[in-house]
Amino acid sequence: MRKVIYPAVGGVDTIRIVEVADPVAGPGEARIRVHRAGINFADLMMRQGLYGSNPDYPFTPGYEAAGEIMDVGEGVEGISPGDRVLAITAFGGYSEQVVLNTKRVISLPDSMSFDQAAAIPVTYGTAFHMLVYLGNLSEGEIVLVHHAAGGVGTAVAQLCKAYGASLVLGTASAPKREFVESLGMRFVDREAEDFVEVCKSKTGGKGVHHAIDPVGGDHVMRSYKALRQGGKLYFFGASSAVKGDKRSILAAFKMWRSTPRFNPLKMMSSNKAVFGVHMGLLDDESVFSGHLENLSDMLLKGQIDPIIDSVWRFEQVAEAQMHIHNRGNRGKVLLDFSPQ
Ligand SMILES: NC(=O)c1ccc[n+]([C@@H]2O[C@H](COP(=O)([O-])OP(=O)(O)OC[C@H]3O[C@@H](n4cnc5c(N)ncnc54)[C@H](OP(=O)(O)O)[C@@H]3O)[C@@H](O)[C@H]2O)c1
Incomplete structure (x- = not known):
C-alpha cells in the first residue's frame, strides 16, 4: 500500500x-x-x-x-x-x-x-468544543470568527446558525466576500477593514460575545479587544507563523514574540475570559467522542453539512x-x- x-x-x-x-x-x-x-x-x-x-x-x-x-x-x-x-x-x-x-x-x-x-472531526469537533462545550453559545449571541471561509470557519457559521446566534462577523480575504455572505455571516475584509471597529460598530459599542482566533501574534489582543464584558476568546492556532509553503523562522518568531501574555488582574478588571484550545492534546477522549456523537445527530437532522x-x-x-x-x-x- x-x-x-x-x-x-x-x-x-x-x-x-x-x-x-x-x-x-x-x-x-x-x-x-x-x-x-x-x-x-x-x-x-x-x-x-x-x-x-x-x-x-x-x-x-x-x-x-x-x-x-x-x-x-x-x-x-x-x-x-x-x-x-x-x-x-x-x-x-x-x-x-x-x-x-x-x-x-x-x-x-x-x-x-x-x-x-x-x-x-477536526473542523466541526474544534468549533463545537469552543462554542458549545466551553462557550455555552446561546440564542441571540454575537460571534467573531477569523479564516471565516476555511474549514473551521464554515463549521462555525453552521453551528452559530443551529444555536441561534444573531450575528456572525467573519474575516477573510477579499475574494471570499460572496462566499462568506452566502453562509449568513457579515463579511469583514481582513486587510481593508479594522475588525475591532466593525465589531464595536455592529454591537452599539459593546463588542462580541465570542471571538475565535487561530491567527496568533498581536491579532489575539485585537480579538480580545473586540469582546464585550463577559465575552470569551478562544485562542487555538498560529496561522500568522506561516508565510508560504517554506518555513519562515522570522514569521514564526514574530508570531511568538507578539502573542500577548495575558494578565489575570487585567482580565478580572475587564471581565473577559480566554480559553486555550488544542484538540490534539485533550486528555479525556470521551469529551471529543461526545462532540462527534452530537455532530453526527446534527448532520442527520440537517443542521450541519460540511x-x-x-x-x-x-x-x-x-x-x-x-x-x-x-x-x-x-x-x-x-x-x-x-x-x-
Ligand atoms: N487548536 C486546535 O485544536 C485546532 C483545530 C483545528 C484548527 N485549528 C487552527 O484553526 C485554523 C483554521 O484551520 P483549518 O484547518 O480550518 O484551515 P483553513 O481555515 O481552511 O485554512 C486556510 C485559510 O486560512 C487563511 N489563512 C490565514 N493565514 C494564512 C496563512 N498564513 N497561509 C495560508 N492561509 C492562511 C486563509 O483564508 P483567508 O485568506 O480568507 O483568511 C486560508 O484560505 C488554523 O490556524 C488551524 O491551525 C486549531
Missing part, C-alpha cells in the same frame, strides 16, 4: 509517496481501506516544523480518515469487514490503509458520505496543500485514497 510521508521539515516539494507493506490488525484493532482523508492547516504547520506536537520525521500526517473495514484483529466485536467507518487516526491518515484501535473507529450511518465523515472545497487524488497532495497556502480554499480540502 502507499502512503504520504513528510521526510523532514520543508516545503511541499519535500512531500513523498512511498510504498510499504500492508499493515496488519493486531488484537483490538481494525484495518481500514481509506477513501477520504482530511487536510488540516495543522498538517501544513507540521510539515514546516512549526507544530510542536507531531511525531518525529519521517512521519505520515492526517488526523482523520473515512473508509471501510478490511479486516479486524483478535477480540474485536461489533465491527465487520465492509462496514463504513470514520477513523480518528491522530497522525497517519494520509494512507491507503490504516490500522488502529477500534476505540478510535466510529461506524457511519448509511446516509453519511465519506466526504462528509472525513470533513467533520462544505467541501475540493477533493484531490492523494498523488496531488502537494498541490492540495499549496491550494491552502495560497488561501484558495472555501471550506474543507480532502484527499482521495479510494482504490482506482
Whole structure:
C-alpha cells in the first residue's frame, strides 16, 4: 500500500509517496481501506516544523480518515469487514490503509458520505468544543470568527446558525466576500477593514460575545479587544507563523514574540475570559467522542453539512496543500485514497 510521508521539515516539494507493506490488525484493532482523508492547516504547520506536537520525521500526517473495514484483529466485536467507518487516526491518515484501535473507529450511518465523515472531526469537533462545550453559545449571541471561509470557519457559521446566534462577523480575504455572505455571516475584509471597529460598530459599542482566533501574534489582543464584558476568546492556532509553503523562522518568531501574555488582574478588571484550545492534546477522549456523537445527530437532522472545497487524488497532495497556502480554499480540502 502507499502512503504520504513528510521526510523532514520543508516545503511541499519535500512531500513523498512511498510504498510499504500492508499493515496488519493486531488484537483490538481494525484495518481500514481509506477513501477520504482530511487536510488540516495543522498538517501544513507540521510539515514546516512549526507544530510542536507531531511525531518525529519521517512521519505520515492526517488526523482523520473515512473508509471501510478490511479486516479486524483478535477480540474485536461489533465491527465487520465492509462496514463504513470514520477513523480518528491522530497522525497517519494520509494512507491507503490504516490500522488502529477500534476505540478510535466510529461506524457511519448509511446516509453519511465519506466526504462528509472525513470533513467533520477536526473542523466541526474544534468549533463545537469552543462554542458549545466551553462557550455555552446561546440564542441571540454575537460571534467573531477569523479564516471565516476555511474549514473551521464554515463549521462555525453552521453551528452559530443551529444555536441561534444573531450575528456572525467573519474575516477573510477579499475574494471570499460572496462566499462568506452566502453562509449568513457579515463579511469583514481582513486587510481593508479594522475588525475591532466593525465589531464595536455592529454591537452599539459593546463588542462580541465570542471571538475565535487561530491567527496568533498581536491579532489575539485585537480579538480580545473586540469582546464585550463577559465575552470569551478562544485562542487555538498560529496561522500568522506561516508565510508560504517554506518555513519562515522570522514569521514564526514574530508570531511568538507578539502573542500577548495575558494578565489575570487585567482580565478580572475587564471581565473577559480566554480559553486555550488544542484538540490534539485533550486528555479525556470521551469529551471529543461526545462532540462527534452530537455532530453526527446534527448532520442527520440537517443542521450541519460540511462544505467541501475540493477533493484531490492523494498523488496531488502537494498541490492540495499549496491550494491552502495560497488561501484558495472555501471550506474543507480532502484527499482521495479510494482504490482506482
Ligand atoms: N487548536 C486546535 O485544536 C485546532 C483545530 C483545528 C484548527 N485549528 C487552527 O484553526 C485554523 C483554521 O484551520 P483549518 O484547518 O480550518 O484551515 P483553513 O481555515 O481552511 O485554512 C486556510 C485559510 O486560512 C487563511 N489563512 C490565514 N493565514 C494564512 C496563512 N498564513 N497561509 C495560508 N492561509 C492562511 C486563509 O483564508 P483567508 O485568506 O480568507 O483568511 C486560508 O484560505 C488554523 O490556524 C488551524 O491551525 C486549531
